[in-house]
Amino acid sequence: MAFAAFGSAPAGTSGVEQAPRRRSRVALILLAPGLAYLALFFLTPLVSLVLTSFQAPVEFGDVGQYQPAFKIENYAVVVEAYWPHFLRAFGYALAATFFALIISYPLAYFIGVKARRWPLLQALMLTLVIAPFFISFLLRTLAWKSLMSDDTPLVIALKALSILPPDGHLTGTAFSVIFGLTYNFIPFMTLPIYTTLERLDTRYLEAGSDLYAGPATTFWRVTLPLSLPGIVSGTLLTFIPAAGDYINASASFLGSAQTSMVGNAIEANFLGLLNYPAASALSVILMGLILIIVGVYVKRSGTEDLL
Amino acid sequence: MAGGAFAEAGADLELIGISKRFPGFTAIEELDLRIPAGSFFALLGPSGCGKTTTLRLVAGLEEPTTGRILIGGKDVTNVKSFKRPVNTVFQSYALFPHMTVLENVAFGLRRRNIADPVGKAHEALRLVELDHLAARRPLQLSGGQQQRVALARAIVNRPALLLLDEPLGALDLKLRRQMQLELKSIQNEVGLTFLHVTHDQEEAMTMADTVAVMNRGQIEQMGAPEELYELPKTSFVANFLGQSNLFTGPVTSSTGSSIVVDVAGVKVEVPKDRAQRHAGEVTVGVRPEKLMLHTSAPKQSAGSNSLGPGRVTDVSFSGVSTQYQIAIPGIGLVTVFAQNMVFGPVVNLGSAAWVSWSVEHGFGLLDEPERAPRFAADTDTATIAMQTRHELLAEIEEA
Amino acid sequence: MRTFSFGKLSLGTALLPIYSALALVFLLVPIVYTFVFSFNDSVKSNIVWVGFTLDNWTNVCNAQGVCGAFFTSMLVGVVATVIATVLGTLMAIALARYRFRARSAISLLLFLPMATPEVVLGAGLAAQFLSAGVPKGLLTIIIAHALFCLSFVVVTVKARVASLDPALEEAGRDLYGSPLQVFWKITFPLLLPGITAAALLSFALSFDDFIITRFNNGGVETFPIFVYTAAARGVPAEANVIASAVFILALVIVVVSQLTSAARRKRLAKQA
Numbered sequence: 001m002a003f004a005a006f007g008s009a010p011a012g013t014s015g016v017e018q019a020p021r022r023r024s025r026v027a028l029i030l031l032a033p034g035l036a037y038l039a040l041f042f043l044t045p046l047v048s049l050v051l052t053s054f055q056a057p058v059e060f061g062d063v064g065q066y067q068p069a070f071k072i073e074n075y076a077v078v079v080e081a082y083w084p085h086f087l088r089a090f091g092y093a094l095a096a097t098f099f100a101l102i103i104s105y106p107l108a109y110f111i112g113v114k115a116r117r118w119p120l121l122q123a124l125m126l127t128l129v130i131a132p133f134f135i136s137f138l139l140r141t142l143a144w145k146s147l148m149s150d151d152t153p154l155v156i157a158l159k160a161l162s163i164l165p166p167d168g169h170l171t172g173t174a175f176s177v178i179f180g181l182t183y184n185f186i187p188f189m190t191l192p193i194y195t196t197l198e199r200l201d202t203r204y205l206e207a208g209s210d211l212y213a214g215p216a217t218t219f220w221r222v223t224l225p226l227s228l229p230g231i232v233s234g235t236l237l238t239f240i241p242a243a244g245d246y247i248n249a250s251a252s253f254l255g256s257a258q259t260s261m262v263g264n265a266i267e268a269n270f271l272g273l274l275n276y277p278a279a280s281a282l283s284v285i286l287m288g289l290i291l292i293i294v295g296v297y298v299k300r301s302g303t304e305d306l307l
Numbered sequence: 308m309a310g311g312a313f314a315e316a317g318a319d320l321e322l323i324g325i326s327k328r329f330p331g332f333t334a335i336e337e338l339d340l341r342i343p344a345g346s347f348f349a350l351l352g353p354s355g356c357g358k359t360t361t362l363r364l365v366a367g368l369e370e371p372t373t374g375r376i377l378i379g380g381k382d383v384t385n386v387k388s389f390k391r392p393v394n395t396v397f398q399s400y401a402l403f404p405h406m407t408v409l410e411n412v413a414f415g416l417r418r419r420n421i422a423d424p425v426g427k428a429h430e431a432l433r434l435v436e437l438d439h440l441a442a443r444r445p446l447q448l449s450g451g452q453q454q455r456v457a458l459a460r461a462i463v464n465r466p467a468l469l470l471l472d473e474p475l476g477a478l479d480l481k482l483r484r485q486m487q488l489e490l491k492s493i494q495n496e497v498g499l500t501f502l503h504v505t506h507d508q509e510e511a512m513t514m515a516d517t518v519a520v521m522n523r524g525q526i527e528q529m530g531a532p533e534e535l536y537e538l539p540k541t542s543f544v545a546n547f548l549g550q551s552n553l554f555t556g557p558v559t560s561s562t563g564s565s566i567v568v569d570v571a572g573v574k575v576e577v578p579k580d581r582a583q584r585h586a587g588e589v590t591v592g593v594r595p596e597k598l599m600l601h602t603s604a605p606k607q608s609a610g611s612n613s614l615g616p617g618r619v620t621d622v623s624f625s626g627v628s629t630q631y632q633i634a635i636p637g638i639g640l641v642t643v644f645a646q647n648m649v650f651g652p653v654v655n656l657g658s659a660a661w662v663s664w665s666v667e668h669g670f671g672l673l674d675e676p677e678r679a680p681r682f683a684a685d686t687d688t689a690t691i692a693m694q695t696r697h698e699l700l701a702e703i704e705e706a
Numbered sequence: 707m708r709t710f711s712f713g714k715l716s717l718g719t720a721l722l723p724i725y726s727a728l729a730l731v732f733l734l735v736p737i738v739y740t741f742v743f744s745f746n747d748s749v750k751s752n753i754v755w756v757g758f759t760l761d762n763w764t765n766v767c768n769a770q771g772v773c774g775a776f777f778t779s780m781l782v783g784v785v786a787t788v789i790a791t792v793l794g795t796l797m798a799i800a801l802a803r804y805r806f807r808a809r810s811a812i813s814l815l816l817f818l819p820m821a822t823p824e825v826v827l828g829a830g831l832a833a834q835f836l837s838a839g840v841p842k843g844l845l846t847i848i849i850a851h852a853l854f855c856l857s858f859v860v861v862t863v864k865a866r867v868a869s870l871d872p873a874l875e876e877a878g879r880d881l882y883g884s885p886l887q888v889f890w891k892i893t894f895p896l897l898l899p900g901i902t903a904a905a906l907l908s909f910a911l912s913f914d915d916f917i918i919t920r921f922n923n924g925g926v927e928t929f930p931i932f933v934y935t936a937a938a939r940g941v942p943a944e945a946n947v948i949a950s951a952v953f954i955l956a957l958v959i960v961v962v963s964q965l966t967s968a969a970r971r972k973r974l975a976k977q978a
Contacts, residue, residue, distance in 0.1 A: 026804070031797055035812070038819075044834055048830065051837075106725050109722070132737065135736075135740060135949050136929065136945075137916065138916060143737075144735075146753050186732075186733060203401040206401065207403070208389075211418060228405075240820075240821055241823060245824075245825075252937045262825075276836065
């Protein structure tokens with residue numbers, strides 16, 4: 001199916017470069033329409049985002065009327081007002097990425113390595129992993145909201161066990177937001193890890209065992225490093241959208257005013273308050289921070305060729 | 308972490324009543340095998356004969372269904388592979404792609420907390436003449452270099468037993484010859500016990516002190532290479548290890564030192580001490596290079612067998628020798644390898660020919676003769692008719 | 707000895723399957739919930755279980771706007787998928803088959819939209835449409851969807867092109883095929899599975915997208931927008947019906963395609 005989109009370099013193989021073959025004029029013709037599309041609807045919007053972020057309100061104008069300016073203070077204002085939103089966004093995203101990895105790795109390992117002997121089981125489990133893609137993201141999140149709302153058996157049980165204080169809630173907390181983010185991005189974590197593990201040559205594991213490495217050492221020294229490309233793309237595919245998400249954290253889903261993330265702030269400013277410069281400044285900062293984090297992370301893990 | 312002492316010299320390997328059944332088929336059936344310490348032992352057989360399974364059982368990568376495995380007298384049947392004093396040179400080499408050559412070689416030493424793993428790894432790399440590539444990644448090496456790294460990675464651990472799983476299969480002929488000699492000299496140098504699995508009969512014969520020919524999960528015959536070649540006991544061995552001309556017929560008479568077999572009306576004499584069975588229907592054979600080719604009927608003489616006349620159906624020149632196929636009515640195709648002592652083929656395609664060989668070169672097999680004619684497709688209708696007539700006559704006689 | 711090792715083995719080896727099964731159950735909980743509540747005999751908000759009914763399934767379009775939103779999503783999905791698949795396939799072929807100086811820069815350009823949070827993509831496009839004076843509506847939704855699908859199409863198809871043996875195309879040219887004939891008769895059929903997968907992926911991404919749509923929809927309601935708007939006052943059970951139906955349809959497609967490819971593999975194995 002469409003797993004290739006989440007794919008990454010296979011474990012233990014090297015890409016064989018193909019020699020240049022024909023004139024690059026043909027390549028240019030093939031690339032031109034797509035490049036034009038990207039320039040028009042990706043690069044230009046990024047530029048207009050930057051331009052908008054410096055705009056100033058039109059004097060005596062209506063709400064939502066702005067004019068070109070170089071109002072760099074916009075950035076200071078949004079950082080001042082929304083720095084907790086940034087902290088929450090990156091904190092929640094980091095936690096969700098961690099939990100998704102903890103849940104996904106063993107699952108991906110089982111499907112990709114242990115279930116190889118039973119192709120039907122493998123196919124069935126993979127189908128179940130991607131099954132959440134087939135049902136609306138919003139409805140899934142709402143389902144969790146209903147399951148965690150105040151008078152459900154789960155919450156009553158937690159209160160009875162004194163895990164939750166008598167006046168406590170599950171929804172609208174940092175817990176429920178991280179829970180929702182974790183849940184929603186598990187398939188994005190599982191699939192790339194599965195792709196690398198599925199191609200992992202089990203003879204490497206036998207070689208490890210032959211060279212006096214017990215199962216734990218073999219896993220730590222051989223399996224894990226060989227599946228690193230999958231872990232890197234999985235964590236990126238989870239972290240980036242999680243950091244920019246605002247569904248899970250919004251009050252009508254799993255969050256509350258106290259769990260607002262940057263995404264919520266951008267949405268509120270752009271669509272609610274019509275404060276386009278503020279929303280744009282927030283977007284530019286968010287994008288910049290994510291690019292820095294991704295760049296450093298990819299460099300540190302030595303998997304630049306993933307790009 | 309690895310249990311057991313690691314011998315500086317090799318250790319005995321003993322397999323007792325080993326069977327291995329997978330769902331749906333049996334890979335090994337009641338196998339008994341003893342490999343003495345310090346020997347170079349080859350398990351030879353076609354793919355699917357159970358030789359690789361045997362190796363994996365010894366390495367601990369598979370568990371036997373029944374039976375016991377002893378290394379140096381110690382029962383290791385239930386010892387996990389990472390605790391066995393055994394190392395393997397894998398068929399695919401299985402060099403860890405994310406580590407350098409040096410890290411690969413030092414891997415086993417580090418796991419066992421051996422002092423100075425880096426120094427020992429360099430030493431092992433020097434032995435295989437690859438120390439200058441220690442910092443490379445395995446995928447940057449050629450096939451032959453990878454093979455030598457795999458060998459260094461295994462022998463650096465000084466295992467009591469070194470297992471070689473067709474490690475030369477991926478190399479081209481010239482490199483393979485060179486590696487065969489290198490392996491052999493390394494074995495002499497380090498004095499370990501080598502267990503080498505291969506389907507290449509030439510490789511097995513040039514390298515091993517003892518060869519065991521495996522077929523269908525069992526050992527058909529075991530011995531020194533010359534012994535196996537000179538005196539194959541089964542038709543499988545006779546044809547897997549080199550080529551053989553095999554003839555089947557009843558033993559008609561027996562003298563003090565030899566038996567006489569009636570092959571389609573021709574008397575063929577075989578020494579008793581080279582025949583496994585001395586009565587009833589037997590299969591006897593002779594190697595193609597032991598045959599003499601004649602253009603006229605050879606004189607009948609004691610101490611020599613002859614067949615013919617037949618017709619030369621194929622001549623192929625291969626440099627050192629020329630291979631002839633001769634169809635002899637009632638007997639079938641006979642293959643002759645003739646040394647090229649003179650220029651050009653001695654006998655032309657289509658001409659009449661006789662073959663002869665001295666009695667001492669013949670051998671008799673242990674097998675029950677096969678019911679169906681061998682190489683049925685190659686035999687002409689006359690031969691088939693003759694064989695069928697013989698079968699019928701034999702049945703009438705029995706009745 | 708044997709029973710001991712067997713006992714040890716079963717504990718260690720059972721842990722992983724149990725963990726995996728629990729993880730899958732966790733993934734399925736909200737799906738089952740959504741499916742079950744599509745049968746709820748609820749009047750307005752579909753949160754408390756009232757009773758079983760088939761009415762939601764037989765009269766899906768009864769709920770105000772739900773069917774309209776569904777058809778809008780279908781339309782957007784199909785058009786955006788066609789645009790993204792065509793443009794993306796061409797780019798993938800160029801990137802996998804040719805070497806040129808700007809190649810890594812273009813690869814980076816294609817990676818960027820995937821590394822950009824949706825909220826930034828959505829806000830950027832909205833800011834662009836705003837400054838260009840383009841009214842938001844169906845067109846802007848389609849433009850936005852085709853944009854984020856494009857990168858996924860390129861990645862998926864590129865993997866397929868890279869795994870294609872270039873000797874096949876050379877053989878085609880050797881056998882007197884013109885470049886265009888070679889493309890249509892050889893390259894394209896071999897790429898088709900990858901292109902199909904890419905198209906299915908883009909449709910799925912488009913159909914389920916909310917965040918980018920939210921910034922660019924104007925007044926147009928796609929299915930996710932409908933659910934979001936309804937979430938505040940209670941989502942009608944008919945939305946669950948549509949989501950469940952789409953889910954079942956997608957599952958059937960996946961299962962059937964996997965079964966047929968398994969059967970084909972088996973048949974090929976038998977012939978070999």
